[in-house]
Amino acid sequence: METPENEIFRDSIATITEEGKRAWVYPKKPSGKFYEYRKYVSYFLLAFLFLSPFIKVGGNQFLMFNVLERRFNIFGFPFWPQDFHLFVISMIIGVVFITLFTVAFGRIFCGWICPQTIFMEMVFRRIEYWIEGDRNKQRKLARQKWDAEKIRKKGLKFFIFAVISFLIANVFLAYLIGSDTLIRYISEGPFNHLSTLISLLIFTAVFYFVFAWFREQVCIIACPYGRLQGVLLDTKSIVVAYDHKRGEGENGRKKFRKNEDRAELGHGDCIDCLQCVHVCPTGIDIRNGTQLECVNCTACIDECDHIMESINLPKGLIRYASEENIEKKTPFRLTARLKGYTGVLTILVGVLVGMLFLRNDVEANVFRLPGQLYEHKEGNMISNVYTYKLVNKTTEDIEDVSFKVMSHEGELKLVSTSEDFLVPSQGIAEGTLFIEINNSDLSGDRNKIKIGVYKGDELIETTTANFLGPRSYR
Numbered sequence: 001m002e003t004p005e006n007e008i009f010r011d012s013i014a015t016i017t018e019e020g021k022r023a024w025v026y027p028k029k030p031s032g033k034f035y036e037y038r039k040y041v042s043y044f045l046l047a048f049l050f051l052s053p054f055i056k057v058g059g060n061q062f063l064m065f066n067v068l069e070r071r072f073n074i075f076g077f078p079f080w081p082q083d084f085h086l087f088v089i090s091m092i093i094g095v096v097f098i099t100l101f102t103v104a105f106g107r108i109f110c111g112w113i114c115p116q117t118i119f120m121e122m123v124f125r126r127i128e129y130w131i132e133g134d135r136n137k138q139r140k141l142a143r144q145k146w147d148a149e150k151i152r153k154k155g156l157k158f159f160i161f162a163v164i165s166f167l168i169a170n171v172f173l174a175y176l177i178g179s180d181t182l183i184r185y186i187s188e189g190p191f192n193h194l195s196t197l198i199s200l201l202i203f204t205a206v207f208y209f210v211f212a213w214f215r216e217q218v219c220i221i222a223c224p225y226g227r228l229q230g231v232l233l234d235t236k237s238i239v240v241a242y243d244h245k246r247g248e249g250e251n252g253r254k255k256f257r258k259n260e261d262r263a264e265l266g267h268g269d270c271i272d273c274l275q276c277v278h279v280c281p282t283g284i285d286i287r288n289g290t291q292l293e294c295v296n297c298t299a300c301i302d303e304c305d306h307i308m309e310s311i312n313l314p315k316g317l318i319r320y321a322s323e324e325n326i327e328k329k330t331p332f333r334l335t336a337r338l339k340g341y342t343g344v345l346t347i348l349v350g351v352l353v354g355m356l357f358l359r360n361d362v363e364a365n366v367f368r369l370p371g372q373l374y375e376h377k378e379g380n381m382i383s384n385v386y387t388y389k390l391v392n393k394t395t396e397d398i399e400d401v402s403f404k405v406m407s408h409e410g411e412l413k414l415v416s417t418s419e420d421f422l423v424p425s426q427g428i429a430e431g432t433l434f435i436e437i438n439n440s441d442l443s444g445d446r447n448k449i450k451i452g453v454y455k456g457d458e459l460i461e462t463t464t465a466n467f468l469g470p471r472s473y474r
Helices: 005-011 033-054 081-105 108-112 115-132 135-143 148-177 179-188 194-214 217-222 225-232 244-248 299-310 323-328 336-358
Strands: 063-066 071-074 077-079 239-242 318-321 362-368 375-377 381-392 398-405 410-414 421-423 428-438 446-455 458-468
Touching: 033 063, 033 108, 033 115, 033 148, 033 179, 033 299, 063 148, 071 081, 077 081, 081 108, 081 225, 081 336, 108 115, 108 225, 115 135, 115 148, 115 194, 115 217, 135 148, 148 179, 148 194, 194 217, 244 323, 299 318, 318 323, 362 446, 362 458, 381 398, 381 458, 398 410, 398 428, 421 428, 428 446, 428 458
Parallel strands: none
Antiparallel strands: 063 071, 071 077, 239 318, 362 381, 375 381, 381 428, 398 421, 398 446, 410 428, 446 458
């Protein structure tokens, strides 16, 4: 089927030429109300991103994702492998939260919160504007031969890009291995930790490649979220939209002419100045409608409002609006989908909060030693041997730890010099123990016993284990 003429733009992307080569985007420097709001949001998120690995809450790093040791801290709460179900629920909540906002407000996450957009538009591009100038100056410099001016400007820009990429890589590493470990590695000398240094340089190269060369292609090609929004959006979703009814009128767009009555001629308010295209960081024409390349950055809104204001026409030709709002003037309403996602999100948050309150600071596991049967002892006692593992999730040592059998009259012996010991902070204590129970207290060959873990006289955790005994024929 042949593509309609007004839909041909959907067969290609703005950053690729007809020959299949990269069409470099030189967006105009944005300015306006929404851009100022985005700057405030970006400053806050950048501060949050750079400070989070170095903030401690109760001795725990505020955010840490130590994949190698399978230790995670989220808002100061430590998550161990034993808490993986909590971590999974947290990630699901994040996905549902983004999905909810996409259904309601389109790709607003990309334009306002995504680290790729924040670093690209609020850090690297602003440095580019400072060194090379605005859109026209950048295009002129790109066509210019490699003289002293171009070498100086490009060299300075790429050097600053490399330094910032190195800083980002260090912060990224602090999230992975912990800020204390990173600071210790730096103080001990990077060459004493070559594997970490190599990883750091690889991260630096990746960030430099993304922000110096790949740029908007991350949002267009690599990120699946742009394609996901096609599934999530509907005609009721609020997105950055062009009011085609007002902009096109009956006879389409027309260049602005002073003292001309556009309404009488049947032309819309769009004067075809292309400023909305020039300011777009992904190079699209928002007047073509919602496109996967649009990251809802609002740069076109600010630019169009400025043009409308300068020619004494109402602002809002490009604005946050739904398709139904433009077509039928329908106001935003909570749809069944939005209510459903909100309900699911509320339930998941409730489940997570409940699990966090029920979670113990100590995780105890006691297992029978594989391949070992029970053993008869004097006085009709039956003995089983076990291994134990105690995980201390807190930042303080737990001292004077001991075990007691709670469900049966019996004796518990640790294979150590004393019957109490210490579990180190954010560490693990492992060992072996014997449990002896009188045969008369057992009911068959398999018995479930309950074991208490005590800190002094305080019960801090309970666990269960299987106890084998002689088969009863009574």
